[in-house]
Amino acid sequence: MADDADIAADHEQTLLDLRLAEVLRTARLPARVGIACLICGEEISAARRAALPNACTCVDCQGRFERRPA
Ligand SMILES: [Zn+2]
Structure with a gap:
């Protein structure tokens, strides 16, 4: 069962994922x-x-x- 720290970490990771997705979208395909x-x-x-x-x-x-x- 997740405690508050786990929930906070998950939230942080979600924010990072969203930020990364935005960067990738803005920069188009970084591999290229x-x-x-x-x-x-x-x-x-x-x-x-x-x-x-x-x-x-x-x-x-x-x-x-x-x-x-x-
Ligand atoms: Zn061009």
Whole structure:
């Protein structure tokens, strides 16, 4: 039978799970980070990834981002 500490731990874990789910949803699929654009989810071209290994957005989104008014 669960005591208060167990219930509190379960509640904490549930909050962590919800937070994690939100992070994963917001970041789209983390397993594809570096492969898929974080903004639109389209695959980043191999050429762009070769040139910019840390690129996390596709050329189109990066262009929009850089042209965005400050
Ligand atoms: Zn994109």
